[in-house]
Amino acid sequence: MAEEVTGSSPPAKSNGRRRGDGVFRSMTTGSSLVIVVSIGLIGLFLLIQAVPSLNANNINFFTSPEWATGEVGNLRFGIRDLLVVTVLSSLLALAIAMPLAMGIALFLTHYLQPKLARPFAYVIDLLAAVPSIVFGLWGAKVLGPALEPVATFLNENLAWVPLFSDGNVSLSGGGNIFTAGIVLSIMILPIITAVSREVFRQTPVMQIEGALALGATRWEMIRTTVLPFGRSGYIAGSMLGLGRALGETVAVLIILRSATSSSTFSFFDGGYTFASKIASAAPEFSEPLSTGAYIAAGLVLFVFTFAVNALARYVAGRGKAKAS
Amino acid sequence: MTATLTDPNRPAQAPAFQKISPARQFKNYLAMTLMGLAFLVAVVPLVWLLFTVVSNGYSALVNGDWWSKSLKGVLPEQFAGGVYHALYGSIMQALVCALIAVPIGILTAVYLVEYGNNGRFARLTTFMVDILSGVPSIVAALFVFALWVTTFGFETSAFAVSLALVLLMLPVVVRSTEEMLRLVPDELREASYALGVPKWKTIVKIVLPTALSGIVTGVMLATARVMGETAPVLVLVGYSRSINFDIFGGNMASLPLLIYNELLNPEEAGQLRVWGAALTLILLIMFFNLVATVISRFSAIKTK
Numbered sequence: 001m002a003e004e005v006t007g008s009s010p011p012a013k014s015n016g017r018r019r020g021d022g023v024f025r026s027m028t029t030g031s032s033l034v035i036v037v038s039i040g041l042i043g044l045f046l047l048i049q050a051v052p053s054l055n056a057n058n059i060n061f062f063t064s065p066e067w068a069t070g071e072v073g074n075l076r077f078g079i080r081d082l083l084v085v086t087v088l089s090s091l092l093a094l095a096i097a098m099p100l101a102m103g104i105a106l107f108l109t110h111y112l113q114p115k116l117a118r119p120f121a122y123v124i125d126l127l128a129a130v131p132s133i134v135f136g137l138w139g140a141k142v143l144g145p146a147l148e149p150v151a152t153f154l155n156e157n158l159a160w161v162p163l164f165s166d167g168n169v170s171l172s173g174g175g176n177i178f179t180a181g182i183v184l185s186i187m188i189l190p191i192i193t194a195v196s197r198e199v200f201r202q203t204p205v206m207q208i209e210g211a212l213a214l215g216a217t218r219w220e221m222i223r224t225t226v227l228p229f230g231r232s233g234y235i236a237g238s239m240l241g242l243g244r245a246l247g248e249t250v251a252v253l254i255i256l257r258s259a260t261s262s263s264t265f266s267f268f269d270g271g272y273t274f275a276s277k278i279a280s281a282a283p284e285f286s287e288p289l290s291t292g293a294y295i296a297a298g299l300v301l302f303v304f305t306f307a308v309n310a311l312a313r314y315v316a317g318r319g320k321a322k323a324s
Numbered sequence: 325m326t327a328t329l330t331d332p333n334r335p336a337q338a339p340a341f342q343k344i345s346p347a348r349q350f351k352n353y354l355a356m357t358l359m360g361l362a363f364l365v366a367v368v369p370l371v372w373l374l375f376t377v378v379s380n381g382y383s384a385l386v387n388g389d390w391w392s393k394s395l396k397g398v399l400p401e402q403f404a405g406g407v408y409h410a411l412y413g414s415i416m417q418a419l420v421c422a423l424i425a426v427p428i429g430i431l432t433a434v435y436l437v438e439y440g441n442n443g444r445f446a447r448l449t450t451f452m453v454d455i456l457s458g459v460p461s462i463v464a465a466l467f468v469f470a471l472w473v474t475t476f477g478f479e480t481s482a483f484a485v486s487l488a489l490v491l492l493m494l495p496v497v498v499r500s501t502e503e504m505l506r507l508v509p510d511e512l513r514e515a516s517y518a519l520g521v522p523k524w525k526t527i528v529k530i531v532l533p534t535a536l537s538g539i540v541t542g543v544m545l546a547t548a549r550v551m552g553e554t555a556p557v558l559v560l561v562g563y564s565r566s567i568n569f570d571i572f573g574g575n576m577a578s579l580p581l582l583i584y585n586e587l588l589n590p591e592e593a594g595q596l597r598v599w600g601a602a603l604t605l606i607l608l609i610m611f612f613n614l615v616a617t618v619i620s621r622f623s624a625i626k627t628k
Contacts, residue, residue, distance in 0.1 A: 024524035028435035031428045032449040035494060039452045042463065042491075045470040103362025111359060120363065127370050129609055131552025133580045134602045137587075138373045186369045193366075217348055219355035240458065247460020250554040250580070254587065275462040275555070282465075282559040288474065298466040302459065309458035313451065 043306075046299040053077075053292025061296065065262035067277070069290035077293045079274070079300060081263040085177060086273040086301075088163075088265070089252065090245035092181030097189045098238050104189075105196035105234075110222060121197065128190035136254035139183035144174025144255060151178050155268055167268030168259040175257030178267040183251055188241035195237025199230040199319075232319025239312030243305045249275035274301040377603050384600025394577075395597075396566035403593035407601055409567040413578035414608065417482050418551045420571060421489035426543055428490075429497030430532075436498070437505040438527055457495035464491040465559040473560075480560050482571040485578075488556035493546045500542025504535040537619050544616035548609045554580035579605040 054061060056075050064078025104124060108117045151171050158164040167176055203226045211221040253276035263269050272280060278294045278301075285291045344352075384390060387406070394409035432449065440446025468488040472478050508531050516526040532539070562575035563585045570576075579601050586597045 018522075021522055021524050024527070025439055028431045028439055029445075031431035032435045032440075032445065034428055035432055035456060035498070036449055036452045038491065039455055039459075041471070042459065042467045045467055045475070046463075049470045049474060100362045100365060103359040104366055107359035107363050111356060123370065124363075124366060127366070129548065129552075129613055130370075130373065131554070131580065131605055131609065133552070133554045133583050134373070134377060134606060137583065137598065137602055138376055142372070142376050143369075186366075189366055215344075217344060217352035219352040220348070222355070243458040243460075247458075247462065249460065249462045250558070250584070254584075275460055278462050278466060279555055279558045283562070285469065285473075285559070291469075291474070295466055295470060298463050302463045305458050305460055305463070306455060309455055310451075312458075313454050 042302060043299075046295055046302060049288075049292050050296035050299050051292075053289050054296055056289055057293070067293075069281075069293045072287055072289050075289060075293060077296075079297055081271055082274045082277055082297060083300075084263045084265060085256070085269065085271045086246060086275075088267065088269075089177045089181045089184055089273060090242055092177065092267065093184035093188055093245045094238060094242050096182060096185035097192055097241060100185075101189055101192035101196055101237070101241075102234060104193050105200050106222060106226065108193075108197055109200045110218070110226060124190055124193050127186065128194075132187065132248060132251045133254070135183055135187055136251035139179055139251060139255045140175065143183060144179040147174050147179055147182065148172060151176065151268060154178075162265055163267050165264065165266050165268075167266040167270065168261045168264055169257045169268070169270035171268060173257070175255060176268045176270055177256070180252050180255045181267070183255060184245045184248055187248060187251065188244045191244060192234075192237045192241040195240060196230060196234045199233025199237075200226050203229045232315050236312045236316035236319070239308055239315065243308045243312070246273075246308065247275055247301060247305050248273075249279045252276045253279050274298070274304075374606075377599060377606060380596075381599035381601075381603030384596050385603060390600065390604075394565065394567045395582075398565070400589045401591040401593055403596055407579065407582060407597075407604055409564065410577040410579045410582040410601065411604065411608070412567060412569070413482060413576045413581070414551050414605070416571060417485050417489060417557075417576075417578060418547050420483065420486040421493055421550055422543065422547050424486065425490045425493040425497055425546070429494050430501050430539065432494075432498045433501035433505055434527060434532075436502050438523070438531070453495045453498050456491065457499070459491065461488070461492055461553050461555040462559070464488045465556040467491070468556070469559055479573060480562065481573050482561055482568075482576040484560040485556050486571070488560060489550040489553060492553060492556075493550050496546035496549060497542060500545070501535070501539050504538030504542070505531060507538070508534045537622075541616045541620040544612050544619070548612035548616070551612070552580065552605060552609055554584065557581045558584065579608070 053075060057077060058074060059066060059076045059078055061078055063080055064076070065081040066076050066078055067081070068074075068076045108121050108124075112120060148171060151174060154164045155166065155171060159166070169176055207225040207229070208221060211225050212218075216224060252273050256272065256276060257270040258272065259270040263271055274297050278298055281294055285294070384403075387403075389404065390406035391411070392408055393404075393406040395405040395407075396409075398405040432453070436446055436449060440449070465488045468484055468491075469480075472484045472487060473480055478484070512530050512534060513526055516530045517523075521529070557578050557580055561578075561581070563581050564575035564577050568574045568576045583598050583601045583605070586594045586601070589595075589597075
C-alpha cells in the first residue's frame with residue numbers, strides 16, 4: 001500500500017513496523033467499506049425483494065390508492081395515498097418548523113449573550129432527545145384533542161381552500177394530518193435549528209461589524225450579513241428536517257386514524273404514510289409476496305429520503321464553496 | 325439643526341449620528357420580539373409534553389415492583405408487575421448494537437481523519453455516512469428483515485433489532501468521533517513520529533486516548549438515540565410480557581414495544597403502564613445524555 005499521509009509524515013519504517021501499519025490501515029479502510037457497501041445493499045435488497053411483488057401487482061403501483069395484499073393470488077397495491085399523506089404531513093411540518101427554527105437560531109446566535117445561549121440551546125436539543133413514540137403518545141392523547149377546536153374552526157371557515165376541506169376521517173380526537181404535521185414540526189425543529197445555528201454563528205465578524213458601523217440596526221445587520229451568508233446552510237438543514245419528517249414512523253402511526261375512503265388531499269384526512277403503513281403491517285410479515293409489497297413501499301421511501309438528503313448535501317456544499 | 329447661523333457654537337455640518345427613524349426602530353424591535361417568541365413557542369410543547377408524561381406516569385414508577393418485575397401473568401385490567409423485562413430488552417439491544425457499531429464507527433472516523441487524505445474514497449465514505457444518517461429507521465428495519473430473516477432464514481429476534489440499530493447508530497458515532505479526532509493537535513502526532521513511533525501506534529496510543537472523552541460522549545449520545553427507536557422493534561421482534569434473556573431467539577420486550585402494545589389496552593391500568601413506560605424511557609435516555617454531558621464537561625481536549 002502506498003504511503004499517503006496528511007499534514008505530518010511518520011518516520012521511515014522498518015519492515016516489521018510497516019506490517020502493523022498495513023493491518024491497521026486495512027482495518028480502517030474496511031470499516032469505511034462496510035458503510036459504503038451497506039448503503040448499496042439496502043437499495044439492492046429492497047429492490048430484489050420488491051420486484052416479484054411488483055410483477056404480481058394487478059393495479060398501477062404509482063397511481064392507485066388501493067392497498068390490498070391479503071390475497072397472494074390477487075395483489076392490489078398502489079402508493080398514491082401513502083404518497084399524498086406523507087408529502088402533506090411533511091410539508092406542513094416543514095412550513096411550521098422552518099420559520100420557527102430560523103427565529104430560534106438567530107435568537108440564540110445574535111441576540112442572547114453567549115453565556116445564556118448555551119443553556120437555551122440545550123433546551124431545544126432536549127426536544128431531540130424525546131423518543132418518537134412519546135411524541136406520538138402525546139400527540140394522540142393530548143395535543144390532538146386540544147387542537148380539535150382549531151381544526152374545526154379552520155375547517156368551517158376555510159373549507160373553500162382544498163387543504164382545509166372535509167377530510168376522510170372525523171375531526172373529533174384530532175387523528176388527522178393536521179395534528180401529525182404539527183407533531184412532526186416539533187420533532188424536526190431541533191435538527192433545523194442546530195444546523196442553522198452552526199452556520200449563522202460562522203458569519204464573518206468583519207461583515208457584522210461593518211454593517212453595524214454603517215449604522216444598521218441589529219435586524220438590518222442580520223438581514224444584510226447573517227441571512228445571505230447562512231441561507232444555503234439553513235436550506236440544507238431544512239432538507240435534513242424534511243428527510244426526518246418523511247421517514248418518521250411511530251409518532252405518525254399512533255396519531256393518524258385509518259381511513260376507509262381514499263385521500264381527499266386535505267389536512268383533515270387520516271390514513272397512512274409510507275413508514276406508518278409498513279410498521280402497521282409488520283407483525284404480519286410472513287408471506288413473501290405480500291411482504292414484498294411493503295418492501296416496495298419502503299424502497300420508494302428510501303429513494304425519496306436519499307434524494308432529499310443528497311440534495312441537502314449538495315446545497316450545503318455549494319454554500320460552503322461560495323463562502324470560502 | 326436648531327442652531328441659527330449666528331450661534332458661534334453651531335456644528336460645521338449636520339450631526340454625524342442621526343437618530344434611527346421610528347420605522348426602522350419598530351422593525352428592529354418587531355424582529356427581536358418575533359425571535360424571542362419563536363423560542364418560547366418551541367419551549368411550550370417541550371414543557372407540556374414532559375409535564376404530561378411525568379404527571380401521568382410517576383405514580384406507576386413509585387410502585388415497588390416497577391423496576392424489578394415483569395408483566396408475566398398480569399391481567400390487562402390489573403395494575404401490578406413492572407417493566408423489568410422491557411428495561412432489560414431496551415438496554416441489551418442498545419448494548420449489543422453499540423458493541424458492533426462503535427468499533428466500525430471509530431475505525432471509519434480514523435480512516436477519514438488519518439488515512440483518507442480527502443481522496444475519492446474518503447469523500448464517498450463521508451457522503452454515505454451523511455446518507456446513512458438520513459435513512460429512516462423503518463427502512464433500516466425493512467433492510468435487516470429482507471437480509472436477516474427472508475434471505476438468511478433466521479427468525480426475528482432481539483439480535484436482528486440490534487443489527488438495524490447499528491445502521492442508525494453508525495453515522496452518529498462516525499461524525500462525533502471524526503470531529504474529536506480533528507481537534508487533536510498535529511504537534512502530538514509529530515512528536516510521536518519524531519520519536520520513531522509507527523503511525524498505527526501513534527493513532528492507538530496518542531491520538532485516540534487524547535480524543536477519548538469526546539468519543540465516549542458521542543457514543544453515549546448515540547446509544548441514547550437508538551434506545552428510543554420504535555420502528556425496528558416493531559418489525560424485527562415480537563412482544564413478550566415476560567423476561568427473555570436470549571437475544572438470538574424468541575420474543576423480547578423493550579420499552580417502546582411495551583408502550584405500543586399497552587396502547588391497545590383500554591383499561592386504566594394499561595394507560596398507567598403506557599405513561600409509566602414512557603417516563604421510564606425518557607429517564608433512561610436522559611440518564612445517558614446526562615452522563616455524556618458530564619464526561620464532555622470535565623475532560624475537553626486541550627488544543628493548546
